[in-house]
Amino acid sequence: MRVAITGHAVHVPGLSAADLPGSPAEPAAGPDEAHRVLGRKGLLAKEPATRLALCATQVALGLPAGRLTEPVAGAPGTAVVVASNLGNVATVCEVVDQVRTEGGRAVSPLVAPNASSNIIASSIALRFGFTGPNLMVCSGATAGLDAVRLGALLVRTGRTHRAVVVGVEPDDEIATRLCPGLRTAAAAVVLEPDGAGTAPALGMLTRARTRLDSTVDLPLETHGAAGVLGVAVAAALGTDQVVACGSDADSYAAMPVTGVRALVGVP
Amino acid sequence: MTVPASSPVAVTGTAMVTCLGDAGETFAALLSGATGVAPLSTLDSEALRVGYCYPIQDGAETQLRPSRWLADVVARAAGEAGLDPAAKRVAVVVGSGLRELRSVERWHADGAELTLPDLHFDAAVRAVLPGVTEVLTISNACSAGGYALAVGMDMLAQDEADAVIVAGTDTMTESMLAMIGRVGDEPTTHVAPFDTDRGGVLLGDGAVAVVIEPDGAEPLARIRSVGLSCDAFHETAPDRHGIAAAMRDAHGRAGLGPGDVGLVLAHGTGTALNDPTEAAALTEVFGTHTPPVTGIKGAVGHTSGGAALMSLVVAVDALRAGVVPAVTGLSAPIDEAAALEFVLGASAPLTARIAQVDAFGFGGVNAVTMVEV
Numbered sequence: 001m002r003v004a005i006t007g008h009a010v011h012v013p014g015l016s017a018a019d020l021p022g023s024p025a026e027p028a029a030g031p032d033e034a035h036r037v038l039g040r041k042g043l044l045a046k047e048p049a050t051r052l053a054l055c056a057t058q059v060a061l062g063l064p065a066g067r068l069t070e071p072v073a074g075a076p077g078t079a080v081v082v083a084s085n086l087g088n089v090a091t092v093c094e095v096v097d098q099v100r101t102e103g104g105r106a107v108s109p110l111v112a113p114n115a116s117s118n119i120i121a122s123s124i125a126l127r128f129g130f131t132g133p134n135l136m137v138c139s140g141a142t143a144g145l146d147a148v149r150l151g152a153l154l155v156r157t158g159r160t161h162r163a164v165v166v167g168v169e170p171d172d173e174i175a176t177r178l179c180p181g182l183r184t185a186a187a188a189v190v191l192e193p194d195g196a197g198t199a200p201a202l203g204m205l206t207r208a209r210t211r212l213d214s215t216v217d218l219p220l221e222t223h224g225a226a227g228v229l230g231v232a233v234a235a236a237l238g239t240d241q242v243v244a245c246g247s248d249a250d251s252y253a254a255m256p257v258t259g260v261r262a263l264v265g266v267p
Numbered sequence: 268m269t270v271p272a273s274s275p276v277a278v279t280g281t282a283m284v285t286c287l288g289d290a291g292e293t294f295a296a297l298l299s300g301a302t303g304v305a306p307l308s309t310l311d312s313e314a315l316r317v318g319y320c321y322p323i324q325d326g327a328e329t330q331l332r333p334s335r336w337l338a339d340v341v342a343r344a345a346g347e348a349g350l351d352p353a354a355k356r357v358a359v360v361v362g363s364g365l366r367e368l369r370s371v372e373r374w375h376a377d378g379a380e381l382t383l384p385d386l387h388f389d390a391a392v393r394a395v396l397p398g399v400t401e402v403l404t405i406s407n408a409c410s411a412g413g414y415a416l417a418v419g420m421d422m423l424a425q426d427e428a429d430a431v432i433v434a435g436t437d438t439m440t441e442s443m444l445a446m447i448g449r450v451g452d453e454p455t456t457h458v459a460p461f462d463t464d465r466g467g468v469l470l471g472d473g474a475v476a477v478v479i480e481p482d483g484a485e486p487l488a489r490i491r492s493v494g495l496s497c498d499a500f501h502e503t504a505p506d507r508h509g510i511a512a513a514m515r516d517a518h519g520r521a522g523l524g525p526g527d528v529g530l531v532l533a534h535g536t537g538t539a540l541n542d543p544t545e546a547a548a549l550t551e552v553f554g555t556h557t558p559p560v561t562g563i564k565g566a567v568g569h570t571s572g573g574a575a576l577m578s579l580v581v582a583v584d585a586l587r588a589g590v591v592p593a594v595t596g597l598s599a600p601i602d603e604a605a606a607l608e609f610v611l612g613a614s615a616p617l618t619a620r621i622a623q624v625d626a627f628g629f630g631g632v633n634a635v636t637m638v639e640v
């Protein structure tokens with residue numbers, strides 16, 4: 001089965017479509033301005049990475065800005081796969097600081113859900129009503145393409161009719177100490193079985209211990225978000241591309257994205 | 268959409284480490300009614316408002332303990348299965364609720380060493396099995412191991428691997444203990460699943476690995492299916508409909524009905540919300556046919572990413588041995604569970620071939636496994 005990319009969004013705060021294909025026309029909102037995309041409801045105590053992931057999802061699904069006014073079409077059974085390594089490390093460290101200086105009673109119960117690493121994936125499911133398989137992928141520098149591959153696997157095996165795959169990392173002080181040069185970024189792609197052949201399609205993942213080259217130019221260090229960001233940019237370009245991500249420590253992964261025009265005449 | 272049928276896969280190796288010891292020691296302890304609960308001694312239990320836990324007591328706390336436990340069980344399970352990563356494509360899928368976040372905490376607050384790749388488990392696995400094709404870390408809270416098993420089955424079904432080592436590993440984090448102490452009513456001394464006097468959940472240390480391969484002759488057991496769902500209902504509260512949906516998904520994929528199930532390993536966390544919700548979902552799905560129900564968290568605590576696969580290993584042991592351990596910590600079941608046939612007081616003989624293993628996680632992520640011997 002071919003798996004098509006039927007929706008995509010690039011959401012790098014401060015960047016517009018002129019800077020990076022797939023971005024919004026105006027510079028993308030930062031975490032503190034996420035209400036411009038999402039409306040104000042439901043953002044209390046949401047971490048920056050969760051806010052940006054929700055923004056990318058909303059745009060990739062083609063939903064208008066603002067709070068959802070009606071159920072999202074096809075939401076029941078939709079799968080969510082999120083790639084992020086550092087989304088909640090700042091919260092975890094802040095909670096420890098609070099416990100040690102003021103005691104556990106000082107910790108806000110509103111923050112409690114953020115102690116669990118799958119907060120981003122479960123927040124997307126909750127906001128959009130996605131009841132399908134819900135996966136949080138934290139596999140380092142290849143997490144983005146690992147997530148795209150797992151989303152495609154869920155579609156190929158019939159576990160879902162649609163998978164929303166999101167990559168996101170924050171750039172708080174804790175995250176950038178662990179990953180110097182990290183730039184906050186989010187991206188989302190929507191994967192569905194390819195019936196019509198009119199959308200870009202995913203190839204199979206390859207891995208190597210040494211660097212694999214990407215044809216998509218991503219001039220930012222986005223760590224676990226990079227693979228999804230690359231696929232979203234490739235989908236926006238609409239031409240044949242190879243997306244790669246990884247690091248010497250985590251090894252490398254690459255995945256071809258077949259452009260729209262290349263599909264003409266392909267069975 | 269209709270539920271596609273799953274092809275059974277063979278379990279060819281297992282290994283486990285809990286507060287009660289290795290897999291054999293843990294099963295023996297479960298049968299005898301022993302528990303691994305102990306005072307929380309490594310952290311400020313007063314500040315955290317958590318007094319007890321189910322720890323692996325292996326000396327002074329160091330960095331990367333979940334990674335070391337994982338490497339140990341992966342190596343032993345691969346050895347039992349006779350896996351040779353040079354001869355076939357061996358993939359590894361690790362489920363972990365809290366990854367190496369305890370090491371992040373000690374790095375941040377105590378000056379311990381940590382590098383970015385330490386956060387996930389690639390290096391830990393490759394240190395003992397250098398030839399594996401990939402190491403995926405999936406962080407799906409308390410059902411991570413069940414989700415990892417589903418991913419592993421799907422990879423075999425799509426011929427993306429020849430064998431998959433599915434694993435789970437976790438230790439307690441200071442931040443998660445703080446949250447448990449913050450949202451709980453009163454500090455609890457032990458986990459009492461489905462009991463009227465249950466006081467909430469306590470965390471446990473541990474790791475577990477299960478090798479799955481395409482079905483073959485005389486495996487340890489066969490995984491018939493893993494059903495998945497997400498409640499999309501509430502961040503922390505479980506939802507009966509989402510849980511029942513995962514059970515029905517698992518039954519449907521395996522081509523089984525409730526009447527085929529001879530044993531249930533419940534999620535049973537001893538919390539105010541999980542236990543009545545799970546009991547209601549089991550009652551809804553099984554109706555008047557109620558197989559024996561047991562659970563292990565009263566003995567080993569809530570081991571998060573390892574929980575689903577530890578229950579699976581215990582289910583396989585019980586089915587193969589023909590004896591099922593009682594629910595440690597349960598004496599007076601809650602009213603919501605009146606229709607369920609708990610194994611109470613002492614272990615009991617069992618003549619069953621198929622077990623259901625429940626795992627439900629924070630954020631409403633549910634994974635239900637059907638296993639056959």
